[in-house]
Amino acid sequence: MQAITPSFIVYKSSAGSGKTYTLTMEYLKLALVHPGAFRQILAVTFTNKATTEMKERILKELRRMTKSINPEEKMDAEILGFLQVDELELKKMAKSTLTSMLHDYAAFSVSTIDSFFQKVIRAFAREIDLQAKFEVEMDQEGVMNRMVDRLLEQVTADEHLHRWLVNYAVERIREGKTWDIRMAISELGRELFRESFKTHKLEIKQFLNDKENLHRLTEYISKQRKALLAQAQLIKSKANEIRVRHGLEWTDFKGGKNGFARKFDELGNNRNLLPDLTDKQKEDKDDLDFWLAKTSAKREQVQAAFEEGLGVLWNQMLTLYKPHYTVEAIRKNLYVYGVFKQLIEALDTIKEEENIMLISDANDFLKSITANNEAPFIYEKVGNRYHHYLIDEFQDTSGFQWESFRPLLVNALAQGKTNLLVGDVKQSIYRWRGGELRLLLDQVEQEVGHFGMAINQLDTNFRSLANIVNFNNALFERLSRQMAQHLEDELNSGGILEQAYEEVAQKVSPQKENLTFKGKVRLEFLENEENEESLNEMILKRLPEMVMYLQALGYRPKDIAFLVRKNAEGQKIAESLLQYGLAHPESPYSFDVLSEEALLIKQAEKVKCLVAALKYLKDANPSRQKTLWLHYAKVEGVEVSHEIFDPSPSGFVSGKPSGFEQKKGAWLKLPIMEMVNELAEWLGFHGNGRERAYLAAFKEAVMDFSSIHRADLQGFLDWWEEKQHKLTVRISEGHDAIRILTIHKSKGLQFKVVVMPFLDWKIFDASKSTVVWAPFDLPEEGINTVVPLSISSKLKESLFSPIYNEEMIMAYLDTLNMAYVAFTRAEEIFWGLSPWKDIQKNNSGTLGINLLKALCSGASKAIDLTVHYDEEQKIFDFGAWPEKREREKVDPYSPLMRWAQQSWQEKLTVKTTTLHLLDQVGEREERIRFGQQVHGILEKAKNERDVQMRLDELYFEGVLQETEKQHIASQMKELFKLKDFKQWFSGEAKILREQGILIPDGQQKRPDRVVIFKDHAEVVDFKTGAKQAWHQNQVRSYMELVGPLVGLPVKGYVCYLDPVIIEEVN
Amino acid sequence: MESFLKNIASTLLAAHRDNLYEFSVVLPNRRAGLFFMKELTKLVDSPTWMPRVITIEDLFYELGQQVPADKLTLIVELYQVYSQLIKDPEPLDRFYFWGEMMLKDFNDIDQFRADADKIYRRLAAFKAMEKDWSFLTAEQVELITSFWASFSHDASEHQVRFLRFWDQLHHIYDRYKARLDSVGLAYSGMIYRRVVDQLATCEKPQGRLAFVGFNAFTSCEEALVKYFVADHQALLFWDLDNYYMADQQQEAGLFFRGYLKDKVFKPTFPNPLPEGLKRQRPKLSIYATPLKINQANIVGKILEEEKVMENLEDTVVILPDENLLFPLLSHLPEQVDRVNVTMGYPIRSTPVYTFLEAILELQRFKKMEDGKLYYHHKAVVDLLGSVYMQNQPGRQCEEALSHITTANIIYVSESYLKGFDGLFAKVFEHIPGVEELFHRLGEIMKVLNAQTGDNLLESTYLLQCYKQLNRFRELIMPLGAQSLPLDFVIRLFKQVFRELKLPFEGEPLLGLQIMGVLESRNLDFKRVIICDMNEGSFPPSNSLNSLVPFALRKAFGLPVQEQNDAIYAYTFYRLLHRAREVHLIYATAGEQGRAGEKSRYIFQMLEELGLSEEEQREETVFVPVDLGENKPISIPKDEGVQKILNRYLAKGSHQDKVALSPSAINTYLDCRLRFYYKYIAEVEEEDTVSENVDPALFGNLAHAALEILYVGFMERKKRREVQAADIHGLKAYVFPSIEQAIRRHFHLEEEREIKLGGHLAIARDVLQKYLLRVLEIDERTAPFELISLEKSREYKAELEVQVDGSKERVLLGGIIDRVDLHQGGIRLIDYKSGGDRKDFANVAELFDRQSKRRNKAALQTMFYGLLYRYNFPENTYPLRPAIFDLKGMFDAKFSPYLEEREPYKQGTKVEDYADYEEEVEAGLREVLEELFDSQSPFDQTEDHGKCTWCPYKEMCGR
């Protein structure tokens, strides 16, 4: 039935190429084969959101197929062809697959890598020595902080560590940095969570375990440094000797005041061993021409000095750079590296103590599981067996993840089962999180390609209009070549840029091809003489105009997205638009924006107010009150004035503080969730309209917190301190506002209009101090380890230059990919602003320059970009604006929600007890309590044996303690010695317990016991307290009811338990 | 349509009115029993006996004459057996959860009457099983063989580990049961199984049984029910609908379809099967909302919309996730005046409980040093922040808190904390062992109880906690409590208390009904509102934790996911049986950051229930995101402000005169509002125990230590002049000076030992290096003559300015770190812990708030010049402002003096303040005139960069 296809399929899916569609189609092909086939498929997505979407998409297509099949559609056509069935048949198959899926939904496996991994790990928890129940910790920053805290606490106990860290602090001061080492430790400490470190973890641990090793390394580095320093100083003094001997000043040499020769004097400075040189200065200087200015008056002396060895000395100096930079590279991180052992230990303790597994550890564990076991055993343990893996966003898969997956995949492939990867190297922008794009590029093919592999290009873009697609085709073809060339020039290696962009060209989708509006790309290059800052201002000023222009064309605010690289840029944009909006309230256009920043819960005044109130509740610090009322005033829209900080009786906050004081005590005794609720209600936040989304999100955060943690106020505030920077409100699709988001967050999204006002950045920013791990072996010194290096331009000239080069190539690819993701988000219009620079004068270190170069010189296969670039105006303009459209009207939205609050206590009370804890020691109360228990037992027990069971029950429930149990048991024994009593519990009669009599008016009467003997019945009620007149009456009324029902004479008894008195009722 | 229970009630009543008392009606849970009785009550027309209403557990336990022991006891018992059989057993605390899992497995095995010996047998080859395993179906055999086939010949490390444990399990099972038997304990499965095994011989209950509304029986239950139906005319009533019976795929009908095939059960099914859902389906509405918590708002609205709340009892709100309970309760509309809630009030979120837990945490993170006990500050601070500590008389809590935060104490000594009155001693006194721990907690609870007054709720949960504590103690003590690690006890403690709930009061049959999923069994409501219609909540996610692998569970008939799913699906569809309207709400966002997936039941219904267009349309309910606009803040100088400002003026005779310090001026120049916050409104900057040492503290310590050092020198030598030769001798005093500075700063008396936290310990050593460096520099520049060092010596000055048209004299003041006479000039030295620049473009720039390069340190030291001149007008030495900055001092070319220099230009050293005096005073005057000008408000800086490190930025929203 199935056509023969290679079992391993890779889809390379450029932007907008209908990836989800393809995945769904492939999924369905496999799932439709027979109704239960879906159980063997695991589709892996990148995010939880994608998981949900994917599931819904599959169900949607299946549902559709049960009703209509369209052979014109690619999906249906392929599936029909693949399954070799007709439409009717397919409908039926869809139906049965859908049904079995919906009713064995747990087996419908679409999941993120993480949750799949966790499932496996839980199944192996015992074998890999995890605790039975562990929490998965997502917040690594928090763990990091606790780790550093621990490290520092150890200082008091560990003298060696103490000295080490003090030296480090001093070292930092010497280097002109703050002495606070905490930050520095955390920064490098973060490496503990990264794969790049973990790959070497064992070696490093081993190395550091022996204190001697670290000592040797430190010694070696300082020895080297000293030697270099000595050499540098020697060169300096030699050079100066020569100079002086010839009666010269350094300014007498070529270049004069700016000449390179004066650099000799900068040698041997303790902080900076060697002077910083320009590229030119770094070249050999063994020719007199370098030293001698043509017009020099001291020609001879200069020549003599040169001949005496200045040139040689210079070149000698040059040879010092490589060892120097090598030593410095290691030295920079040496101190923190030295405490890695302690850090790892601290981390392990934290994990053990808190019973957590770090999310980043999942990959490690899984790797060990899949490496250790055959696939069948894993499946047996997990309880699911997969034959088909469909992995999405494969370019973001990490090396560890791939290694974990590979055995499973290989197992499936070996059985001839179809497996599938989807990804796009060009959209790989998560390298910093471990994403390893080389996997998709070629590694996977090398490793498992032998199973027969089909590589498919999804080459049609369904997202964007023709001009956008064509422009991107031309631009990225050009850009990738150009940047690769640049790398080639710099490093003699273009790296993988071109390979990654080989198949960048996309087709325009037929549906879009025929539209009248073809899309538009506009790139404006702005020039400003002054500086970057004023250029930015210029850009920001321009934004409102652009937004208005777009809205005038008919775009809704939500159609427009500003993409930025850094959040800070986004903030500026938001401010600029908001301010304009405030200043122009009459404008028909909307300047509402939603930035990632603005979505933070903590931004809302209501939330700030609540947090201030909570803090005040916690420590009664009067300052908090001031903060509290300030935010309160802002919520209420009241102008902030001195009165808020110094409340007067007549003012706005009057009465509030004293009201607060009154409530305080009661609030403090509430669980945190209720505390927040009551506070918000008291402050009137529920009634008042704005920021309720934030308020709700804040409450949800409190709820989440208290469901996991010890829910006290202090704990919550600490938690909030740590998490507030991440907690956001959620927007739903309908929200009509301009979006501002980072390129990273924009992945997977699309917008009608994309604006990038800061379309420029430095490509390789060595100041970001990315860390890489490099092997460092010196057998003769007994050093053999892996050291952390911070990428900086100096690394380029050290022994570690290959690492630097690799990093540079990857940085270029990152930029190219970011640009690709950004440009391809646009459906209809892309509008970018970038600073103008002279391409002749500037090197290729920024994206802006590269864009300019590409536009100026780029005749490419698809379109000639240069034609559309106006050098005069410095504007690239491709395609016409769309016709103006009416803006669709949007109805105001009123959610189906109730905000008014009421305290639950008004409707509901907790079953309280009149017993007091202290009563437990009071004798009288004890007797009452016992009485109640005894009563309860007697009421329920069938016979004497039953009594013991009821006692156990109470004991196991924790109601009775052992001694009490014994006590009651012996009391009971006494009771059962009484003949009358005993026969109420004997098996001869029919006994009704807990069974009352129903009365037509809806009442129930429940005597404790009705005992029906052959010739008469007895009604018994047990009483714990003192004798009361109504007891008799009560029993009497029971007797009157029971009589007719049993049709026998009835006797009645009141049985007092303490002391025991049995009283017959007459 | 009549409710199920009503139908049953009337059926029973009709047929057995006169001997109803002989019946025991067996229902799945107590709640159903209550509702059943209510229906029955409504039906009678003359006094009638009630039947007995029990649950199936009651029945089993009665027949078995035993009740199961509690979980903790059972696990502790299990551990005894386990640790005998397993080599190197883990400690009890690590075992606990594994034990839980094991216990659950054993329970399943008994409940489902499986053969433990066969389950736990290792099957190397299939051959072995053929003979006595013939009861297995081919499918079962397949499952078992494929499981064991997955073991490779040379077993992997994990397999070895697995087997090592596996091989012991049936021994554990056998011995465990024997052990329990011998001490008269049992877990529920054990009782069930025994009852079933002895059914024929055991004592039967009086009268007849009626089993009502069951869906899924365990094997034991099934056997028992069948026995009574077949041999004792027990009645059996099913609550089902053909909708999910007919379709084989519908998991909701899974169990019924099986029972329908059974010859004993078959006759008990109604014939034909009811077709309720086909005839009259409830109207469905589906809502999606981004946040979980907003579901409560939606429910509130749905309830509110219904203007005529004819019968609240007819409405149920189902909460699969009980976290939603309180949000929901608080959003109920007024008309809902009575509520009945089956879930309890969670004790673990009450302050009493969190307080107790904090005490335990305190004991967990303590350490002994030199025979003294210290607690980790975090735990101490947590406790001090609790309402119970704050209720202590006086301001003890505040005092202790501020002691800890200001002194950055990482480990707080027990003796310090014990020193306070009231609860302090009880809470903070060392608890040496578990026995004492329980005692102490009990004591503390008694104290708390005395505080509760007439707060009934509070005293109730205290009592609950107290009881639980005692029970817990009883269980723990026999384990050899003194040898148990505290850590473990604490963990268990948390475990036990986590589950504890206080039931709500109320007439269960009245008012709006709010309940969990499983409690809804057998109950029918006209209006059903279900929240959390999310995968993972309804149905809950796969939580089948078992040590028996899936294939074996399935093969031996132990329940797996499938059964679990079937139970929940039935529970869901059953709610639709007789409802008229059903509202389903789900959240599109799950736990923070995760996506909320809508429940499969929604998909199932969309596909199969034939929903109308309208019903298919989900309503998305969201709260619009509308951040309030952040209006600029500008505070006018009203009377109140003026009054405070006037304290800085020489006029009048207020007691609380204050002088403007250079840092106040700098603050004002940075941002007027910030000045207002700090000096007028006096809003404190945040202060917490951080394991960081902030620069200001470092600076203070440096100053104090140097002061102590040189004051000591002068006292010893009786002279003010310092020679280079003196320096060497001074070095020995550096460390003690620092110690003393720290003591002074943190107000520690001499005798009290200091316990520096890690970071402060490092700071101290860095400080030492700093001081040594200062001495080196002093050695190089000696001789000099010390003029003043004392911190207490605050220099005061007055400056005349024009305020609102009249002349006023402003009070200025400041502390100069050190004044000395050096090379014929007076140095006005400021110690800085950072790396401060010494150059400034010109005096105007010092006051230019627009300038990004404004040098605050320069302004500060110039200000010293002004102070000095004012105080010593007769002085003729040149005044040289100087900065000893930590970073600069380590530079070989260090020079402390200011330099007037435009960027990238040659500059001139500030040789004498006098040269700048006029300009400085003019600049200052201008600033002050603005500050006191009643018309210019305190507004925010335009330079947002200034806000980055501003402690008030939250308040400004910047």
Ligand code: SF4
């Ligand atoms: S946040 Fe900015 S505007 Fe507000 S007080 Fe601080 S510095 Fe001034």
